[in-house]
Amino acid sequence: MDSAGFSWKLADHPKLPKGKTVAVVVLDGWGEANPDKYNCIYVAKTPTMDSLKEGLPEKWRLVRAHGTAVGLPTEDDMGNSEVGHNALGAGRIYAQGAKLVDFALASGKIYEGEGFKYIKECFDKGTLHLIGLLSDGGVHSRLDQLQLLLKGASEHGAKRIRVHILTDGRDVLDGSSVGFVETLENDLAKLREKGVDAQIASGGGRMYVTMDRYENDWDVVKRGWYAHVLGEAPYKFRSALEAVKKLREDLKVSDQYLPPFVIVDESGKPVGPTMDGDAVVTFNFRADRMVMLAKALEYEDFDKFDRVRFPKIRYAGMLQYDGELMLPSQYLVSPPEIERTSGEYLVHNGIRTFACSETVKFGHVTFFWNGNRSGCFNPKLEEYVEIPSDSGITFNVQPKMKALEIAEKARDAILSGKFDQVRVNLPNSDMVGHTGDIEATVVGCEAADEAVKMILDAVEKVGGIYLVTADHGNAEDMVKRDKKGKPQLDKAGNIQILTSHTLQPVPVAIGGPGLKQGVRFRSDLPQAGLANVAATFMNFHGFVAPDDYEPTLIEVVDN
Ligand SMILES: O=C(O)[C@H](O)COP(=O)(O)O
Ligand SMILES: [Mn+2]
Numbered sequence: 001m002d003s004a005g006f007s008w009k010l011a012d013h014p015k016l017p018k019g020k021t022v023a024v025v026v027l028d029g030w031g032e033a034n035p036d037k038y039n040c041i042y043v044a045k046t047p048t049m050d051s052l053k054e055g056l057p058e059k060w061r062l063v064r065a066h067g068t069a070v071g072l073p074t075e076d077d078m079g080n081s082e083v084g085h086n087a088l089g090a091g092r093i094y095a096q097g098a099k100l101v102d103f104a105l106a107s108g109k110i111y112e113g114e115g116f117k118y119i120k121e122c123f124d125k126g127t128l129h130l131i132g133l134l135s136d137g138g139v140h141s142r143l144d145q146l147q148l149l150l151k152g153a154s155e156h157g158a159k160r161i162r163v164h165i166l167t168d169g170r171d172v173l174d175g176s177s178v179g180f181v182e183t184l185e186n187d188l189a190k191l192r193e194k195g196v197d198a199q200i201a202s203g204g205g206r207m208y209v210t211m212d213r214y215e216n217d218w219d220v221v222k223r224g225w226y227a228h229v230l231g232e233a234p235y236k237f238r239s240a241l242e243a244v245k246k247l248r249e250d251l252k253v254s255d256q257y258l259p260p261f262v263i264v265d266e267s268g269k270p271v272g273p274t275m276d277g278d279a280v281v282t283f284n285f286r287a288d289r290m291v292m293l294a295k296a297l298e299y300e301d302f303d304k305f306d307r308v309r310f311p312k313i314r315y316a317g318m319l320q321y322d323g324e325l326m327l328p329s330q331y332l333v334s335p336p337e338i339e340r341t342s343g344e345y346l347v348h349n350g351i352r353t354f355a356c357s358e359t360v361k362f363g364h365v366t367f368f369w370n371g372n373r374s375g376c377f378n379p380k381l382e383e384y385v386e387i388p389s390d391s392g393i394t395f396n397v398q399p400k401m402k403a404l405e406i407a408e409k410a411r412d413a414i415l416s417g418k419f420d421q422v423r424v425n426l427p428n429s430d431m432v433g434h435t436g437d438i439e440a441t442v443v444g445c446e447a448a449d450e451a452v453k454m455i456l457d458a459v460e461k462v463g464g465i466y467l468v469t470a471d472h473g474n475a476e477d478m479v480k481r482d483k484k485g486k487p488q489l490d491k492a493g494n495i496q497i498l499t500s501h502t503l504q505p506v507p508v509a510i511g512g513p514g515l516k517q518g519v520r521f522r523s524d525l526p527q528a529g530l531a532n533v534a535a536t537f538m539n540f541h542g543f544v545a546p547d548d549y550e551p552t553l554i555e556v557v558d559n
């Protein structure tokens with residue numbers, strides 16, 4: 001208990017014992033939707049997940065994983081890993097980056113903050129560079145926010161602006177990059193009419209240029225550095241619209257994987273390399289895929305690739321992306337203050353924790369889970385294991401990914417008796433789902449199901465408890481639908497493959513020999529969401545969750 005009366009000590013659960021091994025399994029991108037041929041989870045053979053569903057309604061239920069249930073601005077916002085794992089780990093709903101940036105832009109407060117004042121110093125003599133994902137997906141960034149920022153920055157004195165665009169096709173339909181570039185070009189033309197020298201300067205597909213995460217492949221960031229900072233790329237165009245259209249057509253690549261390009265003037269010179277005295281803003285609000293670039297832009301000492309030139313710039317993130325590393329040190333909007341997460345409480349109460357995934361999702365069960373905080377709380381009680389992901393491939397080529405390796409690590413951790421909580425993220429349904437390859441996604445779902453089986457078998461052996469859930473939907477719906485739920489055809493009469501997440505709810509399944517008789521899902525929380533899960537597994541560890549956590553999903557009835 002500190003002087004303010006706060007204590008990390010959790011109250012004992014009146015009915016549930018301590019000392020059980022609890023496996024918490026997060027299937028990434030595994031939602032519940034009507035059965036049809038575009039529902040890869042339904043098409044896949046998933047005997048383990050199917051058997052869990054037989055526990056409905058006492059041991060299997062659905063929870064909300066999108067929109068306001070996870071702190072997003074509207075019910076039209078699909079869920080995503082950041083907000084999903086934040087809610088799962090923190091047990092409460094926080095207004096998330098998307099919403100905080102909306103507020104800051106609408107109120108104009110963004111222009112009064114320290115971060116904006118810091119970059120503004122460069123507006124007289126230097127260029128303002130805006131780097132980020134050009135998309136209205138609302139997962140990492142939003143086009144309307146970029147539009148407002150462009151307008152606001154120019155009204156606050158920016159005279160020369162260069163935008164460096166990463167094309168999406170992952171949180172939005174493939175091919176939509178063309179329309180986004182058109183919209184942005186229109187806005188920039190309007191700024192030019194007002195005397196602002198504003199242009200797109202470079203770009204590339206988000207999965208090939210700049211937006212890697214968790215240090216899976218620094219070459220991705222290096223390509224971005226060359227294009228956005230050095231002004232060098234294998235492809236040069238006079239306009240971004242031409243770049244995106246030609247690269248898609250000539251190379252037959254999708255938006256996500258466009259190669260890096262720079263825009264050049266009539267003499268072939270890049271129009272917007274980043275130079276001493278310039279300001280840079282990375283306009284994504286979401287952290288994971290901006291942290292690596294932020295390091296390259298901010299750190300004096302940096303050895304991940306040769307930056308060739310390290311310009312003296314003033315750099316600010318849309319948000320601070322990592323609270324522990326305080327990276328970047330300058331930012332336009334304060335991130336959600338996610339504190340007192342379940343992970344922190346549990347280590348304070350002696351719970352030994354093991355967390356594991358492969359690189360592309362490793363930060364999800366650690367960094368996002370712990371409220372966007374790197375590292376663990378107490379290395380004596382926690383072990384975080386990262387299995388290296390394949391890099392340089394799209395995951396439809398290896399749809400099984402490292403699911404079984406993750407499951408083996410989890411199994412061994414459970415059988416070792418050294419841990420009270422064993423937490424994993426199984427990435428397949430999400431990562432393969434994002435490729436839009438339906439057959440491969442089916443294989444990925446089957447691999448994830450096998451991995452769940454391996455973990456549940458280990459839980460069975462040690463008399464433990466399991467909680468299986470997901471962070472948002474993806475693989476359960478792979479086609480764009482109209483309001484009635486029918487596949488919506490494009491102008492040519494073709495179905496449109498949905499590479500993005502969905503608005504679907506996700507399952508929560510509980511069980512295992514250690515789960516006391518009489519434990520069942522309450523029926524009075526029909527609107528429950530991911531944030532209700534933390535209190536639930538805290539109960540399985542024998543504790544009552546803190547008062548301000550969203551209520552537990554379970555009750556214990558006496559037989
Ligand atoms: O970053 C990505 O891969 C997608 O934009 C969102 O997927 P995730 O939220 O599952 O990571
Ligand atoms: Mn996810």
Ligand SMILES: [Mn+2]
Pocket residue numbers: 029081430431434474501
């Ligand atoms: Mn995803």
